[in-house]
Amino acid sequence: MMVIYDRQTKELVSFAGQIFDNGEWREPTLAEIYPGEDHGNWDVVYVKEAIKYAIPLNELQLKYDQNGTPIGVERKPKPPQIFITTNAPDTDGDGLPEIPADASSKAAIAIEVKDSTGNLVQQELPLNISTTAGSLSARRLSTQNGQATVELTSSQETVTAIVKVESDGAQSASLTFEFMPIGA
Ligand SMILES: [Ca+2]
Numbered sequence: 001m002m003v004i005y006d007r008q009t010k011e012l013v014s015f016a017g018q019i020f021d022n023g024e025w026r027e028p029t030l031a032e033i034y035p036g037e038d039h040g041n042w043d044v045v046y047v048k049e050a051i052k053y054a055i056p057l058n059e060l061q062l063k064y065d066q067n068g069t070p071i072g073v074e075r076k077p078k079p080p081q082i083f084i085t086t087n088a089p090d091t092d093g094d095g096l097p098e099i100p101a102d103a104s105s106k107a108a109i110a111i112e113v114k115d116s117t118g119n120l121v122q123q124e125l126p127l128n129i130s131t132t133a134g135s136l137s138a139r140r141l142s143t144q145n146g147q148a149t150v151e152l153t154s155s156q157e158t159v160t161a162i163v164k165v166e167s168d169g170a171q172s173a174s175l176t177f178e179f180m181p182i183g184a
Helices: none
Strands: 002-006 012-016 019-021 024-026 042-046 060-064 070-075 081-086 098-100 106-114 126-131 140-142 147-153 160-166 173-180
Touching: 002 070, 012 060, 042 070, 081 160, 081 173, 126 147, 140 147
Parallel strands: 098 173
Antiparallel strands: 002 012, 002 042, 019 024, 060 070, 081 106, 106 147, 126 140, 126 160, 160 173
């Protein structure tokens, strides 16, 4: 099959399987697949292995040999992912951890950044942390060996607080807390 890509941007354009022509299987030409279109910037790599057509194009990238010549396609590396956990209990079992709404109780929030294979990202990453209610011990942090911690202090309003942790190039994460009426 053939992999069609843009010679300048190195973006993948599409794939095409062989066609049956006069009793023989052969690779089609660009003019046969895109008749009348300008494909002057496009180039083609022929590959033996069949790519799973179910994989969306934007999850694939060109694969190169050591000379920088395209030889096929491969999956793009997945971005690192942020994970958040807390020591605050979920006493009513609704999946949302709780903090008393007394404007002084705190929840410790543990942040981890892992790569696509599940290992902590050792490189130091800047984090942006935000909350929709209560207050945070820090809004900017850097990971150490893929980890960081921050504290959320409740407010006196009995609301939910959505804590979000973001880092450029990583999949962000959020965790929703409940500020519970005192004595409830
Ligand atoms: Ca809960």
